[in-house]
Amino acid sequence: MLFMPWGEHLEIGIAEIDEQHRWLVDTTNSLHALLSTGDAQAAELGVILEQLMDYTMNHFIVEEEIFDRLGYPESDAHKAQHNIFCEKVMDLLTRHDMGETVGVEALNLLKSWLTNHIVKVDKQYVEHFRAAGIAV
Ligand SMILES: [Fe+2]
Numbered sequence: 001m002l003f004m005p006w007g008e009h010l011e012i013g014i015a016e017i018d019e020q021h022r023w024l025v026d027t028t029n030s031l032h033a034l035l036s037t038g039d040a041q042a043a044e045l046g047v048i049l050e051q052l053m054d055y056t057m058n059h060f061i062v063e064e065e066i067f068d069r070l071g072y073p074e075s076d077a078h079k080a081q082h083n084i085f086c087e088k089v090m091d092l093l094t095r096h097d098m099g100e101t102v103g104v105e106a107l108n109l110l111k112s113w114l115t116n117h118i119v120k121v122d123k124q125y126v127e128h129f130r131a132a133g134i135a136v
């Protein structure tokens, strides 16, 4: 069974954003599977963390560009959460590169991000986007 199956509760209704969120769910499941083997390869974890850095940059830019375009009132608070997440991923990657074991911490960070940010904070912009004709 998948650690975190994709489902309607995670859907925003904007194809590009849902696709990017789905990538994060897949990556979370891959990380969980990697850790479940009990002998997670450090190199593989490094690859996942680096992909995660790229992902956050690209995904957050997409959301924030729409916020700016639509004058989304919660933009500042939302961007602050993005920045904190980026810093946490960067910190995990740095510590991983220094030889620390950060796999479980990375999995917990992703799990909490999916259930708190995507399901709650991202969902809050849907109404505003929809009013502007962006969401379906
Ligand atoms: Fe998002």
Ligand SMILES: [Fe+2]
Residues within 6 Å of the ligand: 063, 078, 082, 117, 121, 122
């Ligand atoms: Fe977001």
